[in-house]
Structures are given as C-alpha cells and as structure tokens.
Amino acid sequence: MTHEKLTMAQALNRALRDAMTEDSSVVVFGEDVGPLGGVFRVTDGLTAEFGENRCFDTPLAEAGIVGVAVGMAMNGMRPVVEMQFDAFAYPAFEQIVSHVAKMRNRTLGRVTLPMVIRIPYAGGIGGVEHHCDSSEAYYAHTPGLHVVTPATPGDAYGLLRESIASPDPVVFLEPKKLYWTKEEVSLTTASLVGRAVVRREGTDATLIAYGPSVPVALAAAEVADREGRSLQVVDLRSIVPFDDETVCAAVRSTGRAVVVAEAAGFASVSSEIVARVTERCFHSLAAPIRRVTGFDIPYPPPKYEHLHLPGVDRVLDAVDDLQWEDS
Amino acid sequence: MTHEKLTMAQALNRALRDAMTEDSSVVVFGEDVGPLGGVFRVTDGLTAEFGENRCFDTPLAEAGIVGVAVGMAMNGMRPVVEMQFDAFAYPAFEQIVSHVAKMRNRTLGRVTLPMVIRIPYAGGIGGVEHHCDSSEAYYAHTPGLHVVTPATPGDAYGLLRESIASPDPVVFLEPKKLYWTKEEVSLTTASLVGRAVVRREGTDATLIAYGPSVPVALAAAEVADREGRSLQVVDLRSIVPFDDETVCAAVRSTGRAVVVAEAAGFASVSSEIVARVTERCFHSLAAPIRRVTGFDIPYPPPKYEHLHLPGVDRVLDAVDDLQWEDS
Amino acid sequence: MTGDAHHLLPSGTPVTLIGIDGHPVAGSGRVFPSDAELRQALAALITARRLNDQAHALVRQGRLAVYPSSHGQEACQVAAAQVLDDGDWLFPTYRDTVAAVGRGVDPVEALTLLKGDWHCGWDPYEHRVAPHATPLATQLPHAVGVAHAARLRGEPTVAMALCGDGGTSEGDFHEALNFAAVLRAPVVFLIQNNEYAISVPLARQTAAPSLAYKGIGYGIPGERVDGNDVAALLTVLGEAVARARAGEGPQLVEAHTYRMQAHTNADDATRYRTSAEVDAWLERDPITRLERHLNLPASDVSEMREAADRVAAHLRDGLNRDISPTPAQLFEYVYATPTSQLREQQAQLADEHAREGAAG
Amino acid sequence: MTGDAHHLLPSGTPVTLIGIDGHPVAGSGRVFPSDAELRQALAALITARRLNDQAHALVRQGRLAVYPSSHGQEACQVAAAQVLDDGDWLFPTYRDTVAAVGRGVDPVEALTLLKGDWHCGWDPYEHRVAPHATPLATQLPHAVGVAHAARLRGEPTVAMALCGDGGTSEGDFHEALNFAAVLRAPVVFLIQNNEYAISVPLARQTAAPSLAYKGIGYGIPGERVDGNDVAALLTVLGEAVARARAGEGPQLVEAHTYRMQAHTNADDATRYRTSAEVDAWLERDPITRLERHLNLPASDVSEMREAADRVAAHLRDGLNRDISPTPAQLFEYVYATPTSQLREQQAQLADEHAREGAAG
Ligand SMILES: Cc1ncc(C[n+]2csc(CCOP(=O)(O)OP(=O)(O)O)c2C)c(N)n1
Ligand SMILES: Cc1ncc(C[n+]2csc(CCOP(=O)(O)OP(=O)(O)O)c2C)c(N)n1
Numbered sequence A, B: 001m002t003h004e005k006l007t008m009a010q011a012l013n014r015a016l017r018d019a020m021t022e023d024s025s026v027v028v029f030g031e032d033v034g035p036l037g038g039v040f041r042v043t044d045g046l047t048a049e050f051g052e053n054r055c056f057d058t059p060l061a062e063a064g065i066v067g068v069a070v071g072m073a074m075n076g077m078r079p080v081v082e083m084q085f086d087a088f089a090y091p092a093f094e095q096i097v098s099h100v101a102k103m104r105n106r107t108l109g110r111v112t113l114p115m116v117i118r119i120p121y122a123g124g125i126g127g128v129e130h131h132c133d134s135s136e137a138y139y140a141h142t143p144g145l146h147v148v149t150p151a152t153p154g155d156a157y158g159l160l161r162e163s164i165a166s167p168d169p170v171v172f173l174e175p176k177k178l179y180w181t182k183e184e185v186s187l188t189t190a191s192l193v194g195r196a197v198v199r200r201e202g203t204d205a206t207l208i209a210y211g212p213s214v215p216v217a218l219a220a221a222e223v224a225d226r227e228g229r230s231l232q233v234v235d236l237r238s239i240v241p242f243d244d245e246t247v248c249a250a251v252r253s254t255g256r257a258v259v260v261a262e263a264a265g266f267a268s269v270s271s272e273i274v275a276r277v278t279e280r281c282f283h284s285l286a287a288p289i290r291r292v293t294g295f296d297i298p299y300p301p302p303k304y305e306h307l308h309l310p311g312v313d314r315v316l317d318a319v320d321d322l323q324w325e326d327s
Numbered sequence C, D: 001m002t003g004d005a006h007h008l009l010p011s012g013t014p015v016t017l018i019g020i021d022g023h024p025v026a027g028s029g030r031v032f033p034s035d036a037e038l039r040q041a042l043a044a045l046i047t048a049r050r051l052n053d054q055a056h057a058l059v060r061q062g063r064l065a066v067y068p069s070s071h072g073q074e075a076c077q078v079a080a081a082q083v084l085d086d087g088d089w090l091f092p093t094y095r096d097t098v099a100a101v102g103r104g105v106d107p108v109e110a111l112t113l114l115k116g117d118w119h120c121g122w123d124p125y126e127h128r129v130a131p132h133a134t135p136l137a138t139q140l141p142h143a144v145g146v147a148h149a150a151r152l153r154g155e156p157t158v159a160m161a162l163c164g165d166g167g168t169s170e171g172d173f174h175e176a177l178n179f180a181a182v183l184r185a186p187v188v189f190l191i192q193n194n195e196y197a198i199s200v201p202l203a204r205q206t207a208a209p210s211l212a213y214k215g216i217g218y219g220i221p222g223e224r225v226d227g228n229d230v231a232a233l234l235t236v237l238g239e240a241v242a243r244a245r246a247g248e249g250p251q252l253v254e255a256h257t258y259r260m261q262a263h264t265n266a267d268d269a270t271r272y273r274t275s276a277e278v279d280a281w282l283e284r285d286p287i288t289r290l291e292r293h294l295n296l297p298a299s300d301v302s303e304m305r306e307a308a309d310r311v312a313a314h315l316r317d318g319l320n321r322d323i324s325p326t327p328a329q330l331f332e333y334v335y336a337t338p339t340s341q342l343r344e345q346q347a348q349l350a351d352e353h354a355r356e357g358a359a360g
C-alpha cells in the first residue's frame, strides 16, 4: 500500500521512519525527540523502533546540536535534527550560516553536508512569544542552504524524504499550524525541491504563497470565486531553490499578483518574490504586485495574533487593490 | 572648532569620545577594544582617557557581550559594543533577535534598550572568509532594531552620535573598506537616522545605494556622465527606518532605477527596495528596477572578490538594461 | 593562582538543615534561619503552592493558555525571593512565577503572558523583577549586566538569576558565568535542578558529578543545597547574596529538587518517567517538611492558608476578566517613535477595523 | 555519583618532563617518551619553526595575505599530530597550520586560504584534517560529531580538537564539551593557552584557577601540561588519546605556552604587552629545550635542518605561483547541483568576461 490518510505530523514521522529504514546512516536527534517523540510527536516511536543510536535526545543546546550534526555529516551520516521551535534555532545561527551553508563551498565540494534541520515555524496556534517566528528569510538569504516548507501532508512526506536524500543541507520549515491537517498521502519519493505547484487554477490574478499561507490563499480564492473573481494559487514549496519558471508563468497568465506570507514583510522572502517577479514580468503586469504579510513587529501575543496574521479579508483587500480598471 | 579632517575610523572614534564625555552612562566594551583600541582602532585611546570602567575588554563571547549590554542598558547605561567582524556577530544572533529587538515591545515600553551594536561589515579589503559578510538583511528583517550604515566620515560621526543618544537599539554597520576614507567632518549632532540623502543629482536614472556601495554608485555616475547619461545617486544611510519619501521622490523624478548593494541579492535589503519602490512608483517606472548585488554565494576568497563585488561596469551594464527606447 | 582552588568546589552532598521528618539535621555547621524567617517562608510556601494549584486549575478552565508549574519546587523560589533586598534584582524563567510573586509582583500581572495577553505583564522596575525569559539561559547575561551596571555606580545591588538544569547546557549559561566571574559582578546563579528538561533526564544533560561543579571552571564557588529544604536554601542563598554584595564576585548554587507535575499541562510526563519515581519525592515535599519542623498551632497555619486563598481568589478574579486587544497596541511599543512604515501599517489595520465595524 | 569527582581535577601545576636546562624533571611519575619519539618530535619541531618563520617572511614579501604564527607553540602542534593514528582526525584553528602539516598536509595547500586563494586548500579526508575554523570554537562540536559517528560505527577513531584560551569563552566550547561528555565521544580537547586572545590577556578571559578546571563541570578529566615541553605533551596527549580510544570518553588538556610573535603580522603587540614579558619566555623555547635534552650529534641536527629547509623551499616555490581565479569557481561548489538562480548569475558573469575580453 503506498497511500495512507495522514496528518502532516504523521506524514513527517512516516518520512523519517521510511528514510531510517532504507538508509542506516540516517540519524535523528535533538531536544525531546527520543522517548517523548518531540513536542509535536513528529519523532514518535523512532527511538523504540531504531534504538538510541539512531534517534536520541541531546543536551539542551541548539548550536551544539547543529554543530555535532555537521561533524556527523562530515563523517558518513545523514543527520536530521530538530529545533524545538523557530526562535530556538537562533542559538544555532552561527553554525548554520558559517558552517552548514558554507562547508561544501569552502572545501571545493570535498566535504558535503547531507543534513536536515527541521524547524516547526510560524504562528496561528496561540503560542507565546518566541514560539511563532517566521524565520525563513534568515535562511533564504544565506547562500548554500536549501529552504523548503510544505503546505500539505503529501508534500511534507515527499519534501522530507527528498531533503534527507539530498547531498546538500536543507532547512526544513514545518508550518506548525498545519501539523494536524489530514489528507491521503502517497508514500513514494518525488522530486519537489525547487518546484512550485499551481494549487488552484484561476485567470484574474495570482496568489503566491508558501507553507502556512497556502491554505489562507486557497480560502481567499474560494471566497473570491463566489464573488466572481477567479484567483490562481501558487504554492512555492521550495523557497531556495526558487522556481522562477512556474511562478513567472503563473503571473504572466493573469497579469496581477499578490504575495501572501506570515513573516514581517521588510527584507523578506515576500520582498524577493515581488522583486524577482517584477524584474522578469514587468511588462505583463497590469498593476504592481501587492504583499500581504505580517506587520513589521515582533510576533504578537496569542490574543492579538488574529490582528497580525494575513487572513482571507486582507488578501481580498489586496486583490481589490490591483487596479481593476474595468471593475 | 567644529570641523576636522578625519577618516571614517577617526570620525567614529571621535563620536565615541564626544558621547562618553557628554554622558557618563555611555560605556564601550567588546573584544580588543581596550588597550589595543580595536582591530580597526575605532576605540583607540578610550580606555586611557576614560578608564577601565568606561571602555573595557571582555571575554571572547559575542552572545555574552550583547547579553551583558542588554542588562546594562536595562539598568541605566548606554552600552556601545563592538563585534569584531560581521560573521562574528552571529553567535549573538539569538540575543539580538529575541531580546535586543523585542525588549521594549515585550514590556509595553517600560524597559527600553538604548544600546548600539557596532559591526564592521562587508568586503573589499581582501579579508578571508567570515570577515567580509554583508549581514544587514538579517538585522533589517528583524522588527525592533534600527539599522544604519554610513558612507562618509561625516555621516559616520553624525549617525553614531545619534545612535548612541537613541532610546532604541541600533545595529550600526561600518563599511570596513571605507574606514580610511577622509573628509572634513562637522562635529555636531544631526538628525540622520531615517533620512536618505541625494548624493548626486541626475535626471536619467536613479542609483540607490548604501554603505560600501555608495562610492561605487558615485563612481558609476561619474563615468556615465562622461558617456552622456545623467545618473542620480541616493544614499540610504538608514535602512531601518527606511526613507520612502526621499527614495520614491528620487525614483519618480527619473523613472528608472538600479539598486546597488554588496550583499547576496536573494531576500535582501535590495529586494525590499525594489519591492517597495515598485509598489509605490509603479506607474512612474519606465522599466523594472534592476539590482546589482553580490551573487547568491558565500563571500569568495580575496583573489576572487573582484569578480563578486558590484563594480562600476556592472552598475553601468544594469543602467544600460533599463530599456532606453530612445537610445 | 591554583593553590586555593578547592574551596570553589561544592560539598559532596547537598546542604540540608531540616530532615524529611522535620528534625534539624546535625552537623551541617551552617547557620540555622530564625523562626521568624521560617514562619515567613512557610506563609510564602503555602501561598506559592496555592498559586501553582490555582493556575493549574485555570488552565483546565481555559482561562490560562499554559502553565509551567513549580509544584514541588516552591522552596527554591520562595527562598530566592526572600533573601533579596528591595534594591536587588530577580531574573526568573517561565517556571518562576511564584518567585516573581514573592518579590511583590501581582499574580494576575505575573500570568499575563501565559494568559495570552501582552508578553510581560508587570513593570520590571517596580519590584526589580526582569520579564521572564523563555529562550533558555538568555536572561543570565542580562543579570550580569544589571549587576555590573549597579556595581559601576557603587550601588549595593545583587542580581539573583534563575535557571533550570537543562538551561545549563546552553552557551549563554557559560558566557554569563564567565563574564560575571571576570567582571566580579554580584550575581547569584541559582540552578533549580529538577531532574528534567521537559522529557530529558539529567543524565542526558550532563556527565558532571553535579551541576555545582561547573563553578570552579569559572573561578566561581559552587554550592549544593537540598532544594526542598527551605531552611537550607535560606542559609545557602542568603550567604551567597551576602558574599556577592560584599564584593566577592558571583556565586553558583545548585538546588536539588523535583518537578512534581508535567512540564506544562500540554506535556505527557508518563512518556518519560514512572509514577513511582514521582511518588518517591512526595515525602520530601518542602511544605510538609517545614510544617513538621515548625509545628505551629493549627490556627497559625489556617491563617496562612486563608491568606493564600485570598491571593488565589484574586488570581481567579483577575484571570476571569476578558482581554480586549486593541490594534494600536501592536505598533505602539516597537520603537520609541514609530517608523513611517509602522505608521502606515497601523493606519491600514485601523482602516480594516473601521470598515469591519461599518460592515458589521 | 560525586564520590570520585576529584580525579577529574588537574594537577596544581602543569606536567613537565624536561626542564628548561634539558634535564629530566624528577618525580613526575609519568612515562617518559622514547628517544625515537623525541627524535621524531625534534625533526618535526625544527620543520615547524622553519615553516613559521618562512610564512612570516612570505607575508612581508606579499605572497601571503596574513599569517597567524605559532612560533613558540610548535611543541603543542607537533605533539598533537604525532600522538594520532592515521584513522584519527585533527581539527585545527587558523593558528594550527603546522599541526596540519604534521598530519601530512602539504604546506602549500595548508596556506591556501591565507594566500587569498580558495578557503580550504586541502582535501580534509586525505589526511583527516578538518578545514581550519576561523569562527572561534565552532570546530569543536564538529569534532564531537565526527568522533561520535565513528564510535557509532565501531571505528577506533579519536578526534583531536584544538582551541585557544580565548576560544574557551565561546558558548560553542561549552556545548561541545558537554555533548562530548554526555555522548562519551572520543575527543581530546587541547587548549593551547598562549596567554592572549589577540590583545586580551588570560586574566580578562577567565577567573578560573586554570582552564583545565573546566573539565570537571562536564565530567571530563582535565590535565595541565607544560606546552613548551614536547616530551610532557607527547605523554599527556598520548595517554589522553589512548583513554579516549579505550572508551573512557572525552579528555581535556590545557597546554601552557606563549605566543612569541604578534597575533598576526597585522597586529601591534607592543600595545598590550612588554618585550620583557616576551623575552622571559625565550628560555622556555621548546626546541632549545629538546635539543639540550637529546644532545644529538651536530650532523643529525643539521640533517633535520636541511630537511626543514627543503620543506620551506617547497613552500616558497608553491606560494610564488600566481593564482588565476576563474569566474566559474564562484558558483561551482555552493550546491551539489547549482540552482537556476546560480546558473543565471554564472552566465551573467561569464558574459561580462566575454565582453571584457572582446573589448580588451
Ligand atoms: C533556547 C531554547 N531552546 C529550547 C526551548 C524549549 N524548552 C522550553 S522549556 C525546556 C526545558 C527546560 O528545562 P530546564 O532548564 O531544566 O527547566 P525546567 O523546565 O525543568 O524548569 C525546553 C527545551 C527554549 N525555551 N529555549
Ligand atoms: C566567533 C569569533 N569571534 C571573534 C573572532 C576574531 N578573533 C580571531 S582570533 C581572536 C583571538 C583568539 O584567541 P585564542 O582563542 O586565545 O587563540 P590564539 O589566537 O591565541 O591562538 C579573535 C578575537 C573570531 N575569529 N571568531
């Protein structure tokens, strides 16, 4: 059987198990990933199934976790490490930027680091401060990393399998508010890194989203449809490498676009999308590309997050702003 | 006398001395900032003049330096700390993102952090790996920080004085290749944070630059002038807050623009400039805004940096690309 | 320089002054706190326990999003607060709500963050209690900075910086202790070693003989104390604070205690520890022990209980008030003067709301 | 758990086997290396010194951008290389060029980075020498990972991880030692305590009795050794490697030595230390000391000198070759498969070059 109905957390767990079964060099470690199975249960059962050498708890030190993973990757292993929450990956920033991202290049390709850094990220679950950061821009701006983020359980499985198999280090961002979304998942490996996907066809304007914002974009398209406007939705899946081809083709087909992302907008992945799509599709654009992003503020407290997060209304407002001369 | 001919390093030194003289709560610390005077001599003579309590060497630990500065700023001081080089600020990333940037907001404005983090940054001096990073995007993307970078000795003096006096934390990026540039400096305080400046008037296109790229833009404008093209040059000075007014007015006046910056282009400050200026000036633009940035690669070795750095030719190529229908 | 190194090492076993049976332990050679101090501590312990249990209940009622309880660890927190002077500072973690309350922070304010309202609910300057830090060990260098700034001005301030056993593994722990030692900053680092970092037991956190042995590596004296014996804590922490205040530099104290409940209500502790292990700690409960020792008239204890009930009722009432977030708050505190970018964004949000209001 | 803690503490004074006068030091109770081992070390020391001086000269001639010399510290580096087996790993810093050369790395390759050519000039797998790390202490967790991976596979590999006194202050030092201890990873951490971190003297780096006292805080045995006595280093490091290999977990060794030259040629050491202080270390020179001890026939020593000269000449020749950077190299090694973004950028640069070529 190659299909199963799984939540995103279960799909990720399944990807880890399948990768560990197929390749004995895959090891999983981090804080609370052992007997507890991770605070989101993504590593549930791995220690029991594969033993303490393959899935283990570490001391509480993120730079240490990533640094040790670098060493293990240098020496024949494929480490998959978990950062417990987005903001708790920051202690590992130097290791990620100065080593993980650069080792291959520094050594003329002699030392490669096949490792995955899993980071539950972004908001929408009423978490307190430091538990809801959308930190993708920090990694996406750093040459040498792959940065991917699934929006569906199926992509979660496929992207994680591919990331573990990759010779290059991958920052794997898991939208924590989507951990419990469920769908039929194909348990086969696929080639998704670097490939955006059109999640919904549409002709009037293109919504470009990734990770936690994909369902928001889809919901907005649904509402717009009822209001007589046909919105196309592109899910990036992979921020680095970026799929210029798919994104630009989509935008050219509609001539209008809105980027939807939770992260603060300033100097972000959204900025990049606007900049690069505009550079490439300027004369196909009927209006400037709009951004609907988090505000340029620290992530707000739980009771305030609904004010901050890009929602359907804000996306539709932006769509309305796309200079519809004929409307 | 309020004018002196100073290098940028001297102007920064002078700003520190003047601030320390005027305000006894200003303290300077970091690695090698004491008797050695800093590896770039920016803190030269401060320990001798103000004593060990006001300017002192610390243990070699950047998170510790920034974290201790947070505590001192909480308790009545105005710390100015030095990170020895750009990449060596990364160990402090968690302190900067999770505390420096957020303390004021977390505490409803009750705890403010009047502190300055000085970071010599960017390339152009033949430095080896980890000594040439353009790290501004990491800070600019983080809400709660001010991010400024001078391009002249005069601005260096003014921006640093203003940053030290600011109630908010400032990431102060010093383009190390400009440390030895010299000019007549007005030793008065000014209001430069948040204000871009038009460094050169021009009518055909606008070059938008900051920090180390300003001289490159000016040189390009000089060459273009000889070739009969009139380029305007805007120096941002302040990345956060961003001076939309000045930048957009400039771009509207020419209808064409090129952003010049050393940092890797992907998800960068350059992306932001393109995105926000396009959003605001779309219908004044005759062509998409071009970016001339560092490539999306780890900073290359000394003998390769000339290939990587945005130079006059590359800027002029981009200008040529701005769809000059009449040329 | 190394001749006198061994005085930096902790005792092989933790200092205990009151045994499990409530009797004084013979031969500790340490000062015993006065009865008045112990009575004060008992009242605080009873309140602390009551608050822990009340908060736990409030989570179940949906009035609090989450609560990391210090049930079982109250002696550490009560003592940490009690040994400080008004001019001193406390640096708590997310598990140290009752320590903050011990310093005078209103419990309703203390739980603001966990209620889902603004990040820090109290004025840190009012009681000199820093906002509690979630990123582990990051508050420790702040404590060093606060203490160092005070020392530069000649003020007698001591900073009490709290941290868990797990937190000692972070780089910030190391850097903070080292800075404190080199600067001779008056900081008392108190590790509440409660045997677990969420699910990770101490043995996977460290291979050290005990965490207090980390002190000597910084030139800081390390001490071990029974973390469920408030008398021992008052003495050991009190002396540490006095030494720090006297200019002897930072001090490290490891309190051996146990987290009786799950990490937070969201945690499932049965996945990583047995109930037998938990039960074994019941007899070491800090409150029972002190009650046995003081053997106060029942009326005195009921008075304390009633006072604690009043505090708990106040907490309940406070948390029953609904939060009405205003959009402007999102932008108001990011900078002293909002950037033009933030003003634009604030206006956009205000406009949305106005339109919703008009539509709705 | 704490009964046997004291064996983790270092001796009060560093282990020395050969005195300044070249005579064996009585009563150390430690194994003395064989004459053959000492002869091998002397040859390596002479080469190391020669390389340090040659590199220093090449900076003045503009053939090297910068050189952090280990003049005075050669005994540490020679011993660190000599005690390893072929299957072991060395993790050097920027100051450990001669240790890398001791493992077999060609000196020309070893200086690739400092010449301004590509970041790491050697194949790390060939001699099991990691790329040298500039960000301080960041290589230490890598050493732990390499050692742990080998241990998981049942290989007898030991990792020798080098670090300076300044580097011990970084969080990564702390995290690496702690991970190694908890994982029982076979790593020998060697601190070359040369009294300075650029201009910052040891007293501003730590208040510890000595850096080896940091070991006990991780449950790692700490030892102190005279860093200018190659015999003591061979014994202490050799035993540490053997213990690590035997499964006794990580080991910490602090070597007391001195940086005789400025931090790099770009540094001005007169700003922070006196020449009297430097001169006092002259008599402890590791080479003189060993030469006195071995008292070899002059012809043997000249042979070693000639061998060293040949290595130096090879270095000189190698560095005289010009570098011809190709644009494609910038993009080739960033990812296993270049992204479409990088292909675009590479094409753009190639196009620029083609046009320049055409124009020029
Ligand atoms: C830097 C960082 N990493 C991870 C976490 C997630 N986290 C929260 S509490 C905790 C365990 C802390 O254990 P300990 O320090 O022993 O304190 P305790 O909870 O036992 O009081 C973890 C891993 C965090 N808050 N900060
Ligand atoms: C993380 C980091 N911060 C700062 C620096 C800049 N730096 C280079 S060498 C050095 C001093 C290192 O001293 P030590 O560890 O004692 O080694 P030594 O140079 O004496 O061999 C400093 C501060 C760096 N390389 N990395």
Ligand SMILES: [Mg+2]
Residues within 6 Å of the ligand: C164, C165, C166, C192, C193, C194, C195, C196, C197, C198
């Ligand atoms: Mg704990």
Ligand SMILES: [Mg+2]
Residues within 6 Å of the ligand: D164, D165, D166, D192, D193, D194, D195, D196, D197, D198
């Ligand atoms: Mg040193």
